[in-house]
Amino acid sequence: MEIREKVFTNLRHVKEKNPLIHHITNYVTVNDCANIVLAIGGSPVMADDLEEVAEMVGFASALVLNIGTLNSRTIESMLVAGLRAKELGIPVIFDPVGVGATNLRTNTSEKLIGKLKPEVIRGNMSEIKVLAGLEVAIKGVDSLADEQDGSIVAKKFASELGSVIAITGKTDVISDGSQVCLLDNGHKILADVTGTGCMTTSLVGTFCGVNKDYFTATVSGIISMGLAGEIAHASLRHGEGIGTFRARLLDSIYNLTPEILAKEGKIRYE
Numbered sequence: 001m002e003i004r005e006k007v008f009t010n011l012r013h014v015k016e017k018n019p020l021i022h023h024i025t026n027y028v029t030v031n032d033c034a035n036i037v038l039a040i041g042g043s044p045v046m047a048d049d050l051e052e053v054a055e056m057v058g059f060a061s062a063l064v065l066n067i068g069t070l071n072s073r074t075i076e077s078m079l080v081a082g083l084r085a086k087e088l089g090i091p092v093i094f095d096p097v098g099v100g101a102t103n104l105r106t107n108t109s110e111k112l113i114g115k116l117k118p119e120v121i122r123g124n125m126s127e128i129k130v131l132a133g134l135e136v137a138i139k140g141v142d143s144l145a146d147e148q149d150g151s152i153v154a155k156k157f158a159s160e161l162g163s164v165i166a167i168t169g170k171t172d173v174i175s176d177g178s179q180v181c182l183l184d185n186g187h188k189i190l191a192d193v194t195g196t197g198c199m200t201t202s203l204v205g206t207f208c209g210v211n212k213d214y215f216t217a218t219v220s221g222i223i224s225m226g227l228a229g230e231i232a233h234a235s236l237r238h239g240e241g242i243g244t245f246r247a248r249l250l251d252s253i254y255n256l257t258p259e260i261l262a263k264e265g266k267i268r269y270e
Helices: 003-017 030-040 053-057 072-088 103-116 125-131 150-161 188-192 196-208 214-234 242-254 258-264
Strands: 020-024 043-046 062-066 092-095 120-123 164-167 172-175 180-183 267-269
Touching: 003 030, 003 196, 003 214, 003 258, 003 267, 020 030, 020 053, 020 072, 020 196, 030 043, 030 196, 030 242, 053 072, 062 072, 062 196, 072 092, 072 103, 092 103, 092 196, 103 125, 120 125, 120 196, 120 214, 125 150, 125 164, 150 164, 150 172, 150 180, 164 214, 172 214, 180 214, 188 214, 188 242, 196 214, 214 242, 214 258
Parallel strands: 020 043, 020 062, 062 092, 092 120, 120 164
Antiparallel strands: 164 172, 172 180, 180 267
16 A cells, blocks of 8 residues: 555544543643644653553553653653553654753763663654764753754664654654655645654654554654644634644644645655
């Protein structure tokens, strides 16, 4: 089955199966992440207390870990939930928000990756380069890295880790170490709304919850966000801005269909 057909099938399966996606995530964007999962057809749960995470993850189809608002309490919860997920064969999707900005973020990311071996890691170019041990300039949680050579970085790092690596940016790059997929959907306005990266990771987690082919599941989540961003932006009228766009983004995800993906999805291999 060609990757486009797999993406369409993945969307159908999400809407049919309504997978439970357990998040330990960024409190700035937790509501957005929950709503984006609901909009695509999944069921979110945002549980991070140490007393319940191991039990909760046992009900889930995927676990999303996001270090955007990192603290010592959630670090321990992420480790406990992640180790339980690995025991149960539940995929772990990791979003290393702002890694490299502080030692805490970098050390925590390295620890989580080392102990949990996430099935998917999604970040911007700066974040992925930091994790791969490359020199890069950073600004808080924002990427300043040149997106050139993204395919080389993603493929090499994916091969080293045995994980799917996704670099989101103007052109999104996804690799499992042997193949590289490039996605050209999206709009620059997505970068003006807090949480679109976190929401993209949640979409990836939702698709990973219905398909053990984590490469195509990752492609499905990222292209869904990119295409929804295009549709939401195109719907804006004069005088409407990022507030309206944010609401329309959720609408566009909610109304996304395999037919829309087939017509508008821009997928290519390198």
